Amino acid sequence: MKNQVQLITYVDRFGGGGLADLQALLTGPLAGVFGGVHLLPFFHTIDGADAGFDPIDHTRVDDRLGDWGDVKRLAQHVDVMADVIVNHMSSDSPQFQDFAARGSASPYDGLFLTMDAVFPQGATERDLLAIYRPRPGAPFTFVTLANGERRILWTTFTAKQVDIDVRHPQGRAYLLAILRQLADAGVTMVRCDAVGYAIKKPGDSCFMMAETFAFIDEFAGIARGLGLEVLVEVHSYYRKQIEIAQRVDWVYDFALPPLVLHALFFGTAAPLQAWARQRPANAITVLDTHDGIGIIDIGADASDRTARPGLVPPAELDQLVERIHANSGGQSREATGAAASNLDLYQVNCTFYDALGRDDGAYLIARAIQFFLPGVPQVYYVGLLAGENDMALLKASGVGRDINRHHYGMDEIALQLQRPVVQQLLQLIRLRNSHPAFGGQFSVGASAATVLDLRWTSPGASVQLVVDLAARSARITSQGSGGDTTWQLAGPASRAEASIVCG
Structure with a gap:
């Protein structure tokens, strides 16, 4: 990965078209601005239950965006990163549809994780309570298959996103096929989405266990053998990020966004300085992504809050969240927690610009801090344009994270690029890309x-x-x-x- 600022974007939400339109932006108005681009899921289809993170066919480009030839052409101009959704696939996938029709007679029986595959002797209350959940409720969906069989499917996120058994031969073959297709298309880096939940073990948290680390090691080794660098995406206690960083090429610095907000809200550098002295150097630094602003990443470890405190005291963490809600005029509160579907318990949904009360100066300072910390900076497409909360999209979809997933057409992009705050951000990006120090x-x-x-x-x-x-x-x-x-x-x-x- 180039030591230059990277862009992260949906293909269809930045330019309003497909891969060719995005290439026109990156080789036209934004020529030379980014060293690489992370394409958020562009697979068939992009408009399922979770904005592409529930692929029906992970080895096919959504026809509305283009094809693998378009990906290869883009990769000739800029380094391309793509997602591998490791943990699950859509219940509309051909594999699941075959399983749903034929049950035990399907060749895909075993590919999809069921409760009894993890708990063959049954699960106790203690077993179920030990499972770490990013959302309310149990991670199971009860289904009746076409042949009358009843199954309890493991669904970590939504009922439309069915977990796969990554240790099953079918699971291994499925993931390998994805990696090979991406490498063939010129992709040079993969982001492992939801990999922290990929391994399940009776009586344990089923999240970032020793067995999970072993799987990450194995998966990263296979990817590197195909010429792919590996970025692991995990929201968790900050010490786990340090541990993960020692085993993969790159990790996200998800602690940075709330720490920068804390520094600006409370007028103190102490927590941010403490993190700067211990954080992994092989980090992708972010202030915003397609998800919300992480809170768990700087809080205490839920398993032992006394022995494993967070980077920020609990009272100040609560005040930080309330300050975001106040700065956004209450909009972030409407998009967060029980107020919105598809919710995550550990995130506040809001654009970073609105989290700072649309203060241009504070926003530029936040970006400067991001660019100066070790690692490779990544800028989300909404953040590039200092975007504001999209309340119309939130109202239309009812999905909290859509508040920060605006659809920009070419004309709107051209207009937003002329704003002083955006022009000044581009100056900072060019400084970060070009200065030899x-x-x-x-x-x-x-x-x-x-x-x-x-x-x-x-x-x-x-x-x-x-x-x-x-x-x-x-x-x-x-x-x-x-x-x-x-x-x-x-x-x-x-x-x-x-x-x-x-x-």
Whole structure:
């Protein structure tokens, strides 16, 4: 993966068309801005129960977006990352439809995980309570097959997303076929979606267990053999991310978004500094994604909150969530928790721009912090355009995360690219992509409790970000790349005044 800012986007929601339209954007108005693009699920179909994360056919491009030739052509211009939905597939898939019709006589009997496959002797109350759930209720769906057989399917997320047995020969063959198809199309990196839930074990949490790590090791080894780098996507206690990072190519820094908000809301650098000194360097840094803003990632470990505290005290974590709701005018509250379907207990659904009260200066400071921390930055398409909450889409779908999944047509993109905050964000991206110091050594400077000091140095070049969190102002000092330059990021709570000034 190039050490440059990456874009993460849905194909159909950024440009309003298919893969060819996205390529036109990345080679036209956004030429040279991104070192790579993560295409969120573009498989058949993209409009199921979970915006493509419930594929009917994971080895086929949705016809409305193009075909594998379009993916290969895009990969000739920019590095491409794609998802492998490891844990489940759609109940509308041909494999499940065959199983639903023929039951035990189906060749796919065993591919789909049932309760008795995990608990052949039956499950006790203790067994069921031990299972970690990201959403309310038990992870099971009761079905009656066409031949009259009754089964209890394991469905971690929704009834339309049926978990597969990744250890079954059919499960292994299914995942291998996906990896081979992606590699053949020029994809160079895969994101393992929902892999933390892939292994189930009686009496255990069925989430990020020792057996899960062993499976990740095995899967990553197969992917690397096909020339694919591996990114693991897991929301969990922050120490687990550090452990995962030691075994794969890349992990997400999901602790960063809430920590940046905490720093700006509370005017203190301490939790963010503490994380900066221990976080894995092989991280994809994000402020926003297609999901919500993670809370579990900086909280205490649910299994032992006393012995394993979080990065932020519980009371401040609660205040952080309430501040997001206040800054968004209550919109995030409408999209989060029991207020919206397809909910996740550990996320707040809101655009990052709205979480900051649409304060341009604070938003640019947040992006500067993201770009200065070690790892490779990834910018979500809505965040690239400093997008606002899409309440119309939320109302239409009733799905909380749709608040941050706006559909942008070409005309709207052209208009949004002219906004000062977006133009200034593009400046920051170009600085991060081009300055040689970002390939050097990183350090966190000693500073006051309200000041964050992040530095990069390499032979003949340096770049430094100093953020005064109390004043919500920042300064970037660059040396050795086209002379000495100082950028002032002014961040009063006024969009008219927020700016980047180069001096």
